[in-house]
Amino acid sequence: MLFVLLLTGCWDRTEVNDVAFVMSSAIDKEGKQYRTTIQIALPGQLGGNKGGGGGTSGEKGYFIDSKTGETLRQSNSLQQKGISRKLNFSHRRTLLIGEDFAREGIESIMDTLARVPQNRLTVLVIVTKGPAGKLLATNTTLEMFSAEAIRELAYRSMKSPRILKNTINTLLTEGIDVVLPVAEIIKANTTKGVKSEQTIRINGLAAFSKNKLAGFLNGDETTGVLLAMNEAVEPEISVEAPEGKGLITVKFPQYLSIVTPIFEEDQIRFRVKVRVRGTVLENASNYELANSEQIDALEEKLKEAIEQDINQGIRKLQAFHSDPIGFGLSLHQKNRSVWERVKGDWVNIFPTVAYEVHADVKVENAGGVIKPFGREEKDLE
Numbered sequence: 001m002l003f004v005l006l007l008t009g010c011w012d013r014t015e016v017n018d019v020a021f022v023m024s025s026a027i028d029k030e031g032k033q034y035r036t037t038i039q040i041a042l043p044g045q046l047g048g049n050k051g052g053g054g055g056t057s058g059e060k061g062y063f064i065d066s067k068t069g070e071t072l073r074q075s076n077s078l079q080q081k082g083i084s085r086k087l088n089f090s091h092r093r094t095l096l097i098g099e100d101f102a103r104e105g106i107e108s109i110m111d112t113l114a115r116v117p118q119n120r121l122t123v124l125v126i127v128t129k130g131p132a133g134k135l136l137a138t139n140t141t142l143e144m145f146s147a148e149a150i151r152e153l154a155y156r157s158m159k160s161p162r163i164l165k166n167t168i169n170t171l172l173t174e175g176i177d178v179v180l181p182v183a184e185i186i187k188a189n190t191t192k193g194v195k196s197e198q199t200i201r202i203n204g205l206a207a208f209s210k211n212k213l214a215g216f217l218n219g220d221e222t223t224g225v226l227l228a229m230n231e232a233v234e235p236e237i238s239v240e241a242p243e244g245k246g247l248i249t250v251k252f253p254q255y256l257s258i259v260t261p262i263f264e265e266d267q268i269r270f271r272v273k274v275r276v277r278g279t280v281l282e283n284a285s286n287y288e289l290a291n292s293e294q295i296d297a298l299e300e301k302l303k304e305a306i307e308q309d310i311n312q313g314i315r316k317l318q319a320f321h322s323d324p325i326g327f328g329l330s331l332h333q334k335n336r337s338v339w340e341r342v343k344g345d346w347v348n349i350f351p352t353v354a355y356e357v358h359a360d361v362k363v364e365n366a367g368g369v370i371k372p373f374g375r376e377e378k379d380l381e
Helices: 072-081 099-104 107-115 146-155 164-171 219-228 292-320 327-334 336-352
Strands: 019-030 033-041 062-069 086-088 094-097 124-128 179-187 198-209 212-217 236-240 247-264 267-283 354-365
Touching: 019 099, 019 146, 033 072, 062 072, 072 086, 072 107, 094 107, 094 146, 099 124, 099 212, 107 164, 124 146, 124 164, 146 179, 146 198, 198 219, 198 292, 212 219, 212 292, 219 247, 219 267, 219 292, 236 292, 247 292, 247 327, 267 292, 267 327, 292 336, 292 354, 327 336
Parallel strands: 019 086, 019 094, 094 124, 124 179, 267 354
Antiparallel strands: 019 033, 033 062, 179 198, 198 212, 236 247, 247 267
16 A cells, blocks of 8 residues: 555656657658658548547648658658647658658668657558659558558558668678659549549559669569569469460469579579469460360460569669569578678679570469350361
């Protein structure tokens, strides 16, 4: 009973009404100034009854604030001075980095975030085409917050979403560069006669070289690089039918990619071997998948397509002097002495290294319909 008298109770409590929860941050570079944009949740707009509770009102469920400063921390401090509630970053879900900022290097962001314990290491890091702040102000139809829409899209873009912790670890690891998903604003496709609205999509990858944005990967290049990294999420590939006309689409829920350095005298080359197992999703051709020979012909087509995608992606990375696949890391793991000799100039050596790509493709499931549905017998190949 005497010890109870020594308890302090809730002397350091903070009321919810005194806190502004930041859902997402966007960082841009404007000349010599840093612009920080934050999206703050409005508790009064999160329920069905608009207005009232939480002391906030308005139509949207969030508030956007943007300030510039000479440093990132200074811009955050200026934001706090203009907001009546204490900014809380422990619920931040996404961190958007503008293209101009990313090209100058992302070390300063990582330093600022790593020093403050309140910052979550699970926040998703995403690069934007153009200014990042514009994405936070974009309305999304299915989600109340644009931050939530970006978060869901980022989680589906790679097997291991690029969170802050992984990004920092990659920055500190020898022989591998950072690669991040890219977000952009597009016009949503609607039916004819209906006004198009802006929306957000994840499109491609941002490749870094020495922690600076070197360039973007798009389309098939993205698919090839993600396959080589073991980061593609059930990729789907469409190829022309071995005979006849039309496309066949195959999904690959299972695959494994291995990068192996090969040493020949004083030369180093690499082998990228990808083992994929697929399922036919659609046969929009007049090609019949009735026997093993026809399946083998389709597998050969898929093999060529996968090897081409990976080759395109690696060539683009070499042009960027960026190694997110980890050729250097595999060399470091297999032969430490050779890596110690080349690591100082790896950023210039990597674009010149020779490599070969081999894909082992098996179509294990052609679907329940062997013949193209609705095709007459005389039209089949």
